[in-house]
Structures are given as C-alpha cells and as structure tokens.
Ligand SMILES: [Fe+2]
C-alpha cells in the first residue's frame with residue numbers, strides 16, 4: 001500500500017472559494033475552544049478546556065507579528081542555524097495565520113500525510129498536561145501555570161495543522177481522525193493516577209521533555225524548509241518557534257529542580273530511552289488514523305511496523321543534515337554534554353546515518 005494513493009488532494013481549486021466554502025473548518029476551529037467531550041463523549045480535559053483556551057485568545061491582543069529575532073546567547077551556544085530564517089513571537093492564534101494565502105496546487109501529498117499525523121499527536125496534549133501536572137503537583141504555581149500554557153500551545157498546534165490539512169484535503173476529518181487516535185492510543189502512564197514520573201524523577205522527566213521538544217523543533221523547522229505551500233510554511237515556522245521556546249522552558253525547569261543532580265549515565269539513559277520511544281505506537285497509529293479512512297479499516301488493519309515505516313517514509317525525507325545537527329546539540333545541552341563536543345558530533349553523524357537508513361528502508365516498504 002502506498003499511503004499517497006489514498007489521499008484525495010483537490011488540486012486546481014480556486015483559492016478563495018476553497019476556503020470560504022469550507023465552513024466546517026471555520027466553525028470547528030476558528031477560535032472555538034478545543035473540547036475533548038465533543039470527540040469522544042468523555043470529560044477528561046478539566047484543567048485546560050474552555051477557560052484556559054479563552055485565556056489564549058486574550059493573549060492575541062498581543063498578537064504575533066513576523067519578526068527577526070536576535071540570536072540569544074543560548075541559541076548561539078547551540079548553533080546559528082537554529083535561528084536562521086523568520087521566527088515568530090509567542091502568543092499567536094489561528095486568526096494570525098494568513099489562511100487566505102493558501103495555494104492548493106502547492107500541496108505535496110507525502111507532506112500532507114505527515115502533517116495530518118502530527119496534528120493528531122499535537123492535539124492529544126491534554127493527556128500529557130494531566131500527567132505532568134501530577135508529576136509536578138508540589139511545584140510552584142508558576143511551574144504549574146507554565147505546564148498549562150505549554151499544553152494550550154500544543155493544542156493550538158494540532159488545530160492549526162488540522163485546519164491546514166482539511167483545507168488541503170477536504171475529505172480529511174480532523175476531529176473524527178483524532179477520536180479514533182485517542183480511543184486507540186493509551187500509553188500506560190496516561191491511564192493511571194500514579195503521581196510519579198515514569199522517568200524516575202522530575203529531572204528525568206524534564207530531560208525527556210527536552211528531547212521531545214528538540215525533536216518537534218527540528219521536525220517543524222524541516223517542514224518549514226521543505227514546504228512550498230505558503231500557509232504550511234508559515235504554520236510550521238510559527239510552531240517551530242513555539243517548540244524551541246518549550247525546549248527552553250523545560251530546560252530552565254530542569255535546572256530549577258531541588259532534586260539531586262542525576263548521574264551522567266542516568267541522564268544519557270533517559271534521553272536514549274525517550275528517543276527510542278519514537279518507534280512506539282504514537283506516530284505509527286497517528287499516521288494510520290490520519291491516513292486510513294474509517295471505511296478502509298477492515299481491509300487495512302493497523303500494523304505498527306507497517307505504518308511506522310509509512311510515517312518514516314514521509315517524515316525522514318524532510319530532514320537535512322543541519323536539522324539533525326541542531327536536534328543533537330539541543331539534546332546534548334539538556335543532558336549536560338557539550339553541544340559542539342566530540343560526543344555530540346559523533347551522535348549527530350550516527351543519527352543522520354540511522355535516519356537515512358530508515359528513510360531508504362521505509363521507501364522500499366511503504
Ligand atoms: Fe507542538
């Protein structure tokens with residue numbers, strides 16, 4: 001099965017009618033709160049539903065404008081390529097995106113498949129917020145507020161990507177796909193009330209979060225660089241900037257913890273473990289739910305290996321060497337290694353080769 005064969009991108013449509021006719025997109029996403037109850041009937045998003053989303057809308061008074069940000073000292077330390085290009089300020093919302101510039105003829109099917117998957121993963125943020133809130137239940141009010149704000153921004157990433165995917169493929173049902181994803185993807189630490197981090201400590205939890213934010217920052221930067229469609233390029237640029245700020249937030253939170261410093265081997269183990277978890281069901285199942293319509297589920301059942309490779313076939317080809325170098329430098333800094341040291345350079349070269357191998361394997365099997 002080739003995933004692109006199922007994607008029904010409507011090329012050649014007039015741009016403005018394509019947007020204004022798509023009322024469901026406006027009605028479902030245009031500033032409305034993300035309510036999980038709407039998609040699965042369960043109310044398990046108590047801490048950050050309507051009121052917190054409205055808080056985000058208020059912040060739009062300070063709406064994001066395109067700016068060229070000066071490279072901060074910490075960014076210089078990690079690498080200048082991290083901040084190349086246009087960056088965006090925080091506090092943006094869906095109304096700030098130039099949706100009217102959408103060009104359907106510039107949508108690339110493989111990239112669309114990856115974006116649909118990412119939208120589902122991003123929109124699932126409240127489960128992570130609930131988990132992190134438990135882990136940081138005794139933390140300062142500021143830390144808990146930061147976690148809530150982080151979750152709101154991740155939800156917005158999902159909404160922005162989902163809305164773009166529905167513009168690019170009017171047959172795509174973002175909320176329906178998310179409902180299937182949420183019903184089928186339940187990592188153990190989301191399904192319990194265990195208050196402790198699965199990483200063994202709050203420091204370990206923050207290192208794991210830094211790994212994830214390093215990955216998403218690199219991923220959306222790679223999408224921004226690869227995309228020809230201008231609205232996707234803008235959204236990816238906005239999200240990439242958010243992800244880098246999330247990384248810095250969690251790095252600062254890591255260093256604020258009053259727990260004993262983890263030994264070197266433990267920090268490295270947390271990072272390696274978290275990277276290896278990228279091969280679990282999350283991305284593969286998101287790809288499946290986003291790209292296999294419900295009517296085809298019986299004929300095309302979910303297989304982790306198959307759809308993990310299908311995801312890799314689309315995602316891995318986005319990366320260039322400098323994206324991987326940046327990712328590794330960020331992870332190295334999070335575990336206390338020298339971002340430009342020998343270890344980081346060796347890890348960067350190794351990861352680059354692994355990703356190229358994965359991409360070639362995926363191309364042969366997807
Ligand atoms: Fe995100």
Ligand SMILES: [Fe+2]
Pocket residue numbers: 154213216242243246
């Ligand atoms: Fe993030």
